[in-house]
Amino acid sequence: MIMNGLQNISEIKKCPVQYVLAINDTLNVISGKWKLPILASILYGNYRYKDIQTNIDKITPRMLSKELKELELNGVITRNVYDSTPVRIEYKMTESGKNILTVLDVMVDWGVSHRKSTLKHSD
Amino acid sequence: MIMNGLQNISEIKKCPVQYVLAINDTLNVISGKWKLPILASILYGNYRYKDIQTNIDKITPRMLSKELKELELNGVITRNVYDSTPVRIEYKMTESGKNILTVLDVMVDWGVSHRKSTLKHSD
DNA sequence: TATATTGATATACTTTTGTATAGTAAAAAT
DNA sequence: ATTTTTACTATACAAAAGTATATCAATATA
Numbered sequence: 382m383i384m385n386g387l388q389n390i391s392e393i394k395k396c397p398v399q400y401v402l403a404i405n406d407t408l409n410v411i412s413g414k415w416k417l418p419i420l421a422s423i424l425y426g427n428y429r430y431k432d433i434q435t436n437i438d439k440i441t442p443r444m445l446s447k448e449l450k451e452l453e454l455n456g457v458i459t460r461n462v463y464d465s466t467p468v469r470i471e472y473k474m475t476e477s478g479k480n481i482l483t484v485l486d487v488m489v490d491w492g493v494s495h496r497k498s499t500l501k502h503s504d
Numbered sequence: 505m506i507m508n509g510l511q512n513i514s515e516i517k518k519c520p521v522q523y524v525l526a527i528n529d530t531l532n533v534i535s536g537k538w539k540l541p542i543l544a545s546i547l548y549g550n551y552r553y554k555d556i557q558t559n560i561d562k563i564t565p566r567m568l569s570k571e572l573k574e575l576e577l578n579g580v581i582t583r584n585v586y587d588s589t590p591v592r593i594e595y596k597m598t599e600s601g602k603n604i605l606t607v608l609d610v611m612v613d614w615g616v617s618h619r620k621s622t623l624k625h626s627d
Numbered sequence: 628t629a630t631a632t633t634g635a636t637a638t639a640c641t642t643t644t645g646t647a648t649a650g651t652a653a654a655a656a657t
Numbered sequence: 658a659t660t661t662t663t664a665c666t667a668t669a670c671a672a673a674a675g676t677a678t679a680t681c682a683a684t685a686t687a
Contacts, residue, residue: 403615404540404608410618412535414645417527430664441646446665456622467654470664477621480614485527487610491603492526495533498600499579537675553634564676569635590684593634 407484410457415440415448420474420481423458428471457481530607533580538563538571543597543604546581551594580604 411417415437422436434445449472452458457478463469534540538560545559557568572595575581580601586592 399616400612403612403619406615406618407611408535412531431662434664441648442665443647443667444645447645456618467663475621477618480617484607484610484614487607488530489523489526491607492529493522494603495529495579495600496526498598554632557634564678565635566637566677567675570675590633 406455407481410452410455410481411484413448415444416452417485419445419448419452420457420478423472423474424479424482428473430470430472433472452478529578530604533575533578533604534607536571538567539575540608542568542571542575543580543601546595546597547602547605551596553593553595556595575601 411420418437418440419433422433425436427433427436430445430449433449434440434442437445449458449460453460453472456475458472458474461471461473463471534543541560541563542556545556548559550556550559553568553572556572557563557565560568572581572583576583576595579598581595581597584594584596586594
């Protein structure tokens with residue numbers, strides 16, 4: 382028996398390295414304690430450092446700086462320095478960053494239906 | 505100016521607590537170093553502890569046990585004890601677990617298009 | 628009877644991630 | 658002139674996540 386238990390290998394076999402890299406890219410952008418709150422805050426209209434900090438509340442400046450840098454490095458947000466007086470610095474979503482919402486949408490869908498299917502009313 | 509910079513608040517305002525919980529559930533299932541490799545391995549047809557361990561190779565038994573327990577607790581896989589001699593133990597995806605593929609699909613999509621848009625040929 | 632295999636657990640350690648708290652420079656407001 | 662605001666950085670520490678290595682009980686195989 383050469384197929385040892387597998388009914389239809391064609392559906393799961395095709396998973397090139399690029400897909401794994403792509404998934405890891407996506408995970409890097411959204412995992413960690415503060416990434417989603419920060420992205421949500423910016424999407425909500427809080428563009429300035431202080432605004433985001435005030436909006437999220439429990440975040441320390443160290444974490445906020447660290448995460449903003451990483452998000453910028455990953456091409457999800459931009460850091461714009463406006464040379465008005467005083468200097469204004471605004472963080473905004475890139476086009477690609479905005480598209481992460483499509484990922485969050487299906488994550489909500491799966492999460493909700495999974496909660497229903499397991500009927501866990503705890504936590 | 506009462507809308508302070510926001511063009512269309514209706515699109516982003518609606519984000520109930522349940523959505524946040526749902527996203528966190530989903531993240532818990534797929535984040536961490538070994539979750540996806542383990543799920544992929546089981547989906548690929550490796551149901552037994554040893555099979556998964558051999559398939560993933562660099563994983564330690566401690567991590568494999570820990571993650572399998574967590575995945576079971578989260579309702580993504582089941583642990584089935586078959587009382588043949590010797591005892592066989594098989595880990596399999598739940599129906600809900602199989603559906604996580606829809607999430608991975610859009611994560612691949614976003615990751616690929618994001619890579620294109622930022623043109624990072626490094627790492 | 629001795630060795631190998633399966634499905635793990637135990638203990639100690641390192642690395643990564645996040646927290647707590649203080650401080651800073653430049654400009655604005657009082 | 659002093660205080661406040663903005664946008665951070667620095668240092669030390671705690672907690673979570675992951676690694677390394679050894680061990681184990683039950684059965685199977687040589």
